[in-house]
Amino acid sequence: MVWQRSRVRIDNDNRAFWTGGADGKLNIARCGDCGGFIHPPREICRHCLSENVAPFAVSGTGVVDTFTVNHQAWAKDMEVPFVIARVKLDDAPGVYLTTNIVGCPVDAVAIDDPVRVTFEEQDGIWYPLFEKIA
Template sequence: MASPRALPLLDTDNRAFWTGGAEGELRICHCRDCDGWIHPPQPLCRHCLSENVAPEAVPGTGVIDTFTVNHQAWAPGMEAPFVIARVALDGAPGVILTTNIVGCAVDEVEFGDRVRVVFEQHEDVWIPLFEKAA
């Protein structure tokens, strides 16, 4: 069955982010020179331009910064409504992921909710989604 989500093309820079879910890890690029966190993944630090950048596992928890509920069924197989949210990650200051909140009704999502990562596998890609933390 085809994925209802558009899948990324894996490359050297983004592979750790999109495949970390196989080991249950959310991996974000980290600069070992200035201690900055970089997302989306790239080979240079956006803070200091260092090439000393590598993916590191972060806790996989965070807080909903903002969200919207999508009511339009724009892709076959993706049932509406669903939540599109920005999640500020714990352990990676300044990194905010745009993602979906899953595992609850759309009207149960609130600003400031604590969330944790869950992964949805499609082919070789593990998409990081988030659910409300217990």
């Protein structure tokens, strides 16, 4: 996708998530006490209220939980159609990422398709996108 994505506001809680792609890592916040994953990232665990939360690199694989095909160009130079999907991560229970499925025709995407992360960098932010696993 070519268009300029909306710039996210980087803070101490989400920095590892938005910049991990530079190292090929999908970082999801994880509690060091209960092991629960927290997304969006927060400084306090939503499961046990511990402050022992740190980024954890997950495999970056998952499945398409649900999706829609967008046909509306919301911005100049936006290529349509494209897939907006919710991806359930394989090794981060309870974490679903809203993202785009890239690298295939929009009509080739189906619920339960296995996918893996790929990153698109814009202005120092590494957006996690997903592509189908053959």
